[in-house]
Amino acid sequence: MANVIEVKDVTMRFNMSKERVDSMKEYFIKMMKRQLNFEEFIALKNVSLSIEKGEVVGIVGLNGSGKSTLLKVISGILRPSQGSATVRGTISPLIELGAGFDYDLTARENVFLNGSVLGFSKQTMQKKMDEIIDFAELRDFMDVAIKNYSSGMVARLGFSIATITRPDILIVDEILAVGDFLFQQKCEQRIADMMSGGTTVIIVSHSLDQIERLCSRVVWLEKGVVKMDGKTAEVCELYKNTTTR
Amino acid sequence: MTKTKISAIICLVVFIIGAIIGVYLPSRANLDAKSKGYKTTEILSADMNETQSGDAYIYTVATQGEYVGQLKFEGSLENIEETASFYTSDTKEQLLAAENGHLANVSLKGGDAYITVDCSSPYLHIALKFEGDFEVKSATLNPTSLVFSFTSIFICSCGLLLVASAILIFTLLRGSLSGYTEIAGKYRHLVSNLITRDLKVKYRRSMLGFLWSILNPLLMALVINAVFQNLFRFDIDYFIVYYLTGSLIFNFMTEATTSSLVSVLNAASLIKKVYIPKYIFPLEKCLFAFVNMLFSSVAVIIVIFIQRMPLHLTALLFFFPMVCAFVFSLGLSLMLSSVNVFFRDIGHLYSVWTTAWMYLTPIIYPVSILPDGLMTVMRLNPMYYYVSYFRDVVMYGIVPDVQTHLICIIYALLFFVFGLCVFKKQQDRFILYI
Known part of the structure; x- marks a missing residue:
């Protein structure tokens, strides 16, 4: 089957200046003093991922592991510093x-x-x-x-x-944590309906229960690198054991 | 990076070549005279014999039998007619009727007139006709100086630059320009929705709603009229219409650019969360200002009827300066909105700049009060062309010449192409700074 999402060797770099330089005056003064050194922060490092049509993929990882950045790269909000992300079909991003x-x-x-x-x-x-x-x-x-x-x-x-x-692709980032539990159930029901209709879904969640319930495949990100990619049960098991220790 | 550098260098080279061509074309005959070694002689008006014959003025110039290819008259000769006649003689006094001479071509560059004669004889008599006031200060035979005519330099260099940048854009960015056509399809609705939103938000909770777009310029015109008819009097017919036509176009430009300036920053919440082509935000602000201008032009129509100003058929051309001003403002908006993401100072500086710009544009005063030096600055101001074009067709029933059309279009496209390039280069970095 054709891959609807193809992430090839994506690296995302951010410049973190120690202080924000917001005005032209500051910029020139800093440039004169040669203080314009940025610190690089690598949010994603050589991430490759291909997702087939109809798959439901969960992304897990600790805070700051690059989950949201990856979603933003896939939905086209961020352009990767290196590599490419190709998407075939319409995307409905539920990032916020x-x-x-x-x-x-x-x-x-x-x-x-x-x-x-x-x-x-x-x-x-x-x-x-x-x-x-x-x-x-x-x-x-x-x-x-x-x-x-x-x-x-x-x-x-x-x-x-x-x-x-x-949509062909639904991207869900932590949003199912809002609303009361009744509404959450409704949301999950709707997502399940979409899955059965052939929509590809990517879910980011800290709730492993939810991931285990919905996903068929899980990608584990750690510090911007794909640490593990495989069947839900295997990845979740290992993730739980490593992180709770 | 190298691609951008190379294209920047190409653009610069093309611009310089254009400027050289712009100097060369009008000075061609002068350079020719120099290369052939013809003698250049300057004659003051006191040494010329001026006689009036019929409706023509005949100037007699002693040339001592030297060949004369071209003759330059200096002074203020804006009102000269396009053809002149000349004849030659051996003595100073031999006067023929002006009609009996040979026809000579007259071209006007700056305030100077160049007349091609191509003859050699001891005395040269030239009959010139004028349609108004004129002054001849001096004449030069076979002038060799270069002619620096602003309009010819501007048209040549910018015209070439436009062609070059268009070719560059289509070759370099062919693939990546695809994102800029989405506007016609998927995001059409977004633009129209954003415009209606702006209209709703602007007039929310006001009793008169969008009528304010018409009332506001009307009331402004009353105030300006009261001030200028009593404090500073200018000799302008239909002063209210003069003011309103100028401010209509100019206020559109300021409204479009100042609201675009912060448009990308204000859309931060959207840009960070959904993929939307980012140029939509400045585009939408410009379109909104354009819609507002159309409302406000009702005020102009009302005042024209109240003042019983004669209507002209040429007024149907009103859309031309409006569209040009729109393209121009869009280019400027793209530029400003992207630079403002990185340097917020622009926003504070720009409000000062628009005030200065307003006084540099003939909105409340007539162009005739300007000294020559300021007139040169005025020629660099695109808004001057749009405002005076608009007045020409609406108030005076004149259709401006081809040159004015070209300048209007070139200024608009130049800013648009440049703005688009700046915006396109920076747009992927926006999200890191907002």
Whole structure:
């Protein structure tokens, strides 16, 4: 089967200046004094990964191991310093729920705005409006400005918009930790539906239970390097044993 | 890196070559005279005989039998007609009627007139016609000096540069330019949604809503009119219309660029979390300002009717300066918004710069009050061309000449191409700095 995601030898480097240089004056002074030395930070190092269509891949690793960076490289938000990431198909990135919401606008207006961020027309969103409202359980609050929403409400609306159409690839970063457990179950149910429909899913989570429940394959990142890549049971077992020791 | 350096060098070389061509073309005849060793003589107006015959002025120049290929008249000769006639004689006094001479070609460069005569005789009589005031200071036979004409240098160098950069962009960035066409497809809706959002947010909680876009310039015009009719009087017909037409175009530019300046920074939350082509943000701000300008032009129409200004058919050309100003502002916006990510100082500096720019553009004063030195600076100001083009077609019923059209287009495309290059080079680094 064809690989829908192909990450080839990706290295991601960040310049960490000790202090931020934000103004031209500072920049020139620092340049004159030759203090413009950056410290390099390597978030990903020669990561290669290929994911087939329909696979559900979990990514585990401690904080700072490069999980989110990898997701951002795959979804095209970050361009890798070296190597390439090729993706075939539409991506729905759930890296943070409610990205692109304008907090001064009402929920209804935001549905259209956020839909267009994902590339959907007004007509498409109009058709799906009822479905979105029902899933988010926010029927009474659709004409309220989002700034008055609670964080759980924002997350629910964000999730329902992002998953309203069936993308080829769904990227989920830690977002299932929001909302009450009932809504979490609903989200998981929806993701499971998508998987059965042939959507490729990448999940980053610290909850190993969730990973074990949903994923068929797990990639373990440590300090920017792929430490292990294989069957869920094997990787999770080893990960648990190494990190809890 | 090397690719960019090479293309920068190519662009620079092309620009210099263009500038040289721009000097060479108008000075061709002068250089020719120099290479053939013709004698260059300067004659002051006191030594020329000036007689009036009919509607022509005849200047008699003693040439001592030297060959004269070209003749340069210096002074303020902007009103000269394009053809002149000349005839030769052995004595100073022999005067023929102006119509009986040979036809001579007149070309105007700066305030000087160049007349091709191509003859040798002791005395040369030249009949010139003028359509207004003029002054002849001196004349030069076979001038050899180079002609530095701003418009010809500008058109040649920038025109060549445009062609070169277009070729470079399409060869170097052929593959990577693909991301810039997404606007037509997937992200069309995003742009229109962002514009409606901006409209909604701008007029949220105001009773009159978008009517303010029309009312605001009207009220501004009242204030300016009160100040300028009483404190500083300029001799301008329909002063309110003069002010409104100027400020319409100029305010569009400032609104578009100042809102674009922070557009990338303000979109940080989006850029960090979703993939969106980043040029959408400055583009959207420019389009929004453009929509606003269209609303505001209703104010201009209202004032034209109130003042009972005569309407001209040429006013239908109003869209040309608007579109040029849009492309120009878009280029400037792309440049500013990307540089502002790395150096936030630009934002503070830019507001000062727009104020200076406003006074450098004839919005509240007529161009005629400017001294020559400032007029040269004015010719470097793209907004001057857009504003005066707009006034020409709307207020005075004049269609500007081809040269003005070219300058308008070249300025717009030059800034657009340059802005796009800067933006494209920097856009992948934005996320690390916002």
